[in-house]
Amino acid sequence: MTAPHAEHRADLAGLPWGVEPTAGWKRGERFSHRGDVPDSPGWSVEQKETVDRMWAELRKLSIAVVDHPTGRPFRVEAWWTPGCSSRSRPARWNPMR
Known part of the structure; x- marks a missing residue:
């Protein structure tokens, strides 16, 4: 992700x-x-197309990073249960379990 971003900025x-x-x-x-x-x-038209292509590539890479399982800091099902209040969680609740 760093290399495409640097290329785009350059x-x-x-x-x-x-x-x-x-x-x-x-x-x-x-x-x-x-x-x-x-x-x-x-x-120029070519420059506009290049910038559009690079932005599309950066968006695609960003989505891949965010959607990757290790890109998520918390497991959603570990901390969000509909109807569950904070009082029903254990005192030493660890969202990374």
Whole structure:
């Protein structure tokens, strides 16, 4: 998961700041913590498709991690029983059993 995320961030860092062609501005015309902002030519169709593909891959990997049994901190059935109150649990309740 770390490598695809790093690849995605590196790819985004190399793209223009605006997805669509946008005029830049000088410091003072609009707030900018970076100083003057140049015009953005926008992203090409290929760049947009690459970003969309990478986001889809990251979502798929995130779902796989969250759905994996070791990715869950607690077993749901160990701590949630409909109608069960906290008073009915043992005093030394351990959700990781």
